[in-house]
Amino acid sequence: MGFGLNFFKKDKDGDNGKNHQNKKLITITNNVINGIISYSKMHHPYEAILILEGKRKKGEIYINNLVIPPFSVHGPFYSGFPINELPFDLKYVGTAHSHPSGSSLPSIEDLNHFYGLISIIICHPYDEVDIHAYNSQGKEIEYCKKQS
Numbered sequence: 780m781g782f783g784l785n786f787f788k789k790d791k792d793g794d795n796g797k798n799h800q801n802k803k804l805i806t807i808t809n810n811v812i813n814g815i816i817s818y819s820k821m822h823h824p825y826e827a828i829l830i831l832e833g834k835r836k837k838g839e840i841y842i843n844n845l846v847i848p849p850f851s852v853h854g855p856f857y858s859g860f861p862i863n864e865l866p867f868d869l870k871y872v873g874t875a876h877s878h879p880s881g882s883s884l885p886s887i888e889d890l891n892h893f894y895g896l897i898s899i900i901i902c903h904p905y906d907e908v909d910i911h912a913y914n915s916q917g918k919e920i921e922y923c924k925k926q927s
C-alpha cells in the first residue's frame with residue numbers, strides 16, 4: 780500500500796481502512812505551511828528541523844507558529860537536536876523536519892526521537908503535497924489548512 784495514494788480519501792466517511800484513533804484533528808495555518816516549505820528549501824541538501832507551536836484542545840491540534848530549535852545541527856544524513864534540552868511547554872506540539880532524500884516516511888530514528896504530539900515530514904522537492912503529518916506511532920494523519 781502506497782502512502783501517497785491515500786490522498787483523496789479525506790472526504791470519505793466510514794472507510795474501513797481508516798483507524799478511528801487517527802481522527803485527531805490537525806489544523807495548520809498557511810503561514811506555517813509556507814514557512815516549513817521555505818525553511819526546507821533554504822537548507823537543502825541538508826535536513827532542516829523546526830518546532831511546531833500551537834494550541835491543543837480536546838484532541839484537536841492547531842498549529843500556528845514555527846520556532847527554530849536551539850542547538851540545531853544540520854548534516855547530510857541526520858538533523859537532530861537534543862530534545863531533552865527543550866523545555867516542556869504545552870505550546871510546543873511537535874516538530875517538522877525535511878527529508879532531502881525524498882522519502883515521505885518517518886525513519887526509525889524519527890520515531891525514537893518523537894517530540895510532542897505530531898511529527899511533520901516534508902520531503903524533497905518541498906511542495907505542499909510533500910508535507911505529511913504523523914503521530915507517535917508513525918501513522919500518517921490528515922491535516923487541514925487554514926488561512927490566517
Ligand SMILES: [Zn+2]
Pocket residue numbers: 876877878885886889900
Ligand atoms: Zn526524518
